[in-house]
Amino acid sequence: DADVTQTPRNRITKTGKRIMLECSQTKGHDRMYWYRQDPGLGLRLIYYSFDVKDINKGEISDGYSVSRQAQAKFSLSLESAIPNQTALYFCATSDFWTPKEQFFGPGTRLTVL
């Protein structure tokens, strides 16, 4: 959906570097999520936020941090990237009334060398 944008779309970095992935949405949703996708593993939740003051760890939060700068912006940081964080990262949003109907961004393909 064009309503959920992610930057950058592709990134190659080296082990130990700090990386930030950004997500913006114009859907007016309160809830935002970060997932990573690995082949054969589906989507796994990293962090989620129900509003600007609410941040929650997901299934695989170790090695990641997030910031909810505004209702429309949710960024994911890798403080010190490692090769096994190479994956496809998706941001998603949903509203309060239909939280399981999530709208995904186009994804960021991250490669850590």
Added chain:
Amino acid sequence: GQQVMQIPQYQHVQEGEDFTTYCNSSTTLSNIQWYKQRPGGHPVFLIQLVKSGEVKKQKRLTFQFGEAKKNSSLHITATQTTDVGTYFCAGSEGLQDMRFGAGTRLTVKP
């Protein structure tokens, strides 16, 4: 913790054949969602099932939620090349969580 298993991992069919993917949970779910991801694309929400034994249809797609709310299936009748992609189920035990299965990748030969 909650585990959501999805089978098969891959399915290759001839156009016009039917296709079914199955989702099984180790725990009782409160609801289940289905998403589709086209090659190179992002997941797109298809449907949510909430009630025990629920069956919903969207054109050639039929979704079922088991009586015990521990399994679900997606059946596509007479596949078309536009059905190509990976189909994910995502199960929830409560209000907040949603655990995705590994997906079934469908390819369709014209």
